[in-house]
Amino acid sequence: MSAEAPEHVDDRTLEGWIARQRWYAAKGGTPALRTLAETDGTRLVLDDAATGAVLYQVPVAAGGAPGADPVDATTDTDWVQQLAARIDADPESLRPIGEVTASRVLSGEQSNTSVICDTASGDQVIVKLFRVLHHGDNPDVTTQLALSAAGSARVPTVYGAQRATWPDPGRSDGTATGHLAFAQEFLPGLEDAWRVALRDARTGTAWDDQAAALGAALAEVHRTLATALPTEPADESRREAAMATMRDRLDAAVREAPTVEPHVDAIRAVYDRAAASHWPDLQRIHGDLHLGQVLAAPEPRGWVFLDFEGGAAPPARRTVAARLDAP
Numbered sequence: 001m002s003a004e005a006p007e008h009v010d011d012r013t014l015e016g017w018i019a020r021q022r023w024y025a026a027k028g029g030t031p032a033l034r035t036l037a038e039t040d041g042t043r044l045v046l047d048d049a050a051t052g053a054v055l056y057q058v059p060v061a062a063g064g065a066p067g068a069d070p071v072d073a074t075t076d077t078d079w080v081q082q083l084a085a086r087i088d089a090d091p092e093s094l095r096p097i098g099e100v101t102a103s104r105v106l107s108g109e110q111s112n113t114s115v116i117c118d119t120a121s122g123d124q125v126i127v128k129l130f131r132v133l134h135h136g137d138n139p140d141v142t143t144q145l146a147l148s149a150a151g152s153a154r155v156p157t158v159y160g161a162q163r164a165t166w167p168d169p170g171r172s173d174g175t176a177t178g179h180l181a182f183a184q185e186f187l188p189g190l191e192d193a194w195r196v197a198l199r200d201a202r203t204g205t206a207w208d209d210q211a212a213a214l215g216a217a218l219a220e221v222h223r224t225l226a227t228a229l230p231t232e233p234a235d236e237s238r239r240e241a242a243m244a245t246m247r248d249r250l251d252a253a254v255r256e257a258p259t260v261e262p263h264v265d266a267i268r269a270v271y272d273r274a275a276a277s278h279w280p281d282l283q284r285i286h287g288d289l290h291l292g293q294v295l296a297a298p299e300p301r302g303w304v305f306l307d308f309e310g311g312a313a314p315p316a317r318r319t320v321a322a323r324l325d326a327p
Helices: 011-018 077-089 139-149 193-203 208-228 236-256 258-276
Strands: 033-039 042-049 052-057 060-063 070-072 100-105 112-119 124-130 158-167 175-185 294-296 303-305
Touching: 011 033, 011 042, 011 070, 033 158, 077 100, 077 112, 077 124, 077 158, 077 175, 139 158, 139 175, 139 208, 193 208, 193 294, 208 303, 236 258
Parallel strands: none
Antiparallel strands: 033 042, 042 052, 060 070, 100 112, 112 124, 124 175, 158 175, 294 303
16 A cells, blocks of 8 residues: 555544444444554544444545544545546556546445446446455455456456555454455446336236346356356365354344244255255355346346345355355
């Protein structure tokens, strides 16, 4: 990370502002912030919250009068241009974003901030800024980078990502590394598969062909991932760990939703059959797959998959899984 520092806003001023942001994790809590780094045009702030320490990325473009709210740099096109340049310069990046001529923040996001960028080339690019940072690769980045590098059209075309290193006193070497931002093709005006399915259900339109095409597209994605990224053998320890996680989640579901209780024996029987089955090699998968994460692009492209990260869990907990649909 370079030594370019953003506009300085003291941590106390930042605390009141960050507590009101949609991406702030400790909802209802009182932030206790301390800045770890102010470099590469952004600011990394550790919140020693009662619910557990969380590291946030908070780029600040400007500070107003003393005690006034800071201005988030994602709303500043000049700063977004600098971010695009850092992504273009990253060794992981696949193609240049180039000059950003205009930008706007996408509203409604809960855990990250996405900026829609118009570029001098005429392309639109969406840049996702990760707000909560963890040590390690972000699966949403590495999975889609691998798919795009392999020539897959089943994800929005990836431009690149920004990786950084920051201080981490909790690690033995005192540093952590991970992804700060990710840029890919913006596909405006497309419906997701959930809306398509609902509309067809309301009109009585058969969904057999749509479902078959969706299944074929999903299989294509995972065949590509099995060759583009490493796989691991499903040895006994990994199988036991996966089954223990599944059973623990079932127990938690019953505690949270007692109406699940009558179905527990049937669910456990499915788990037992899975445990006794042959397991193929473990591979990277889409970690958060539902119909809202699939876009209906015009043919011949067809279904396009989004948001592979699988939630807000640390990367180590959501990277590799078994292809239980494999023969």
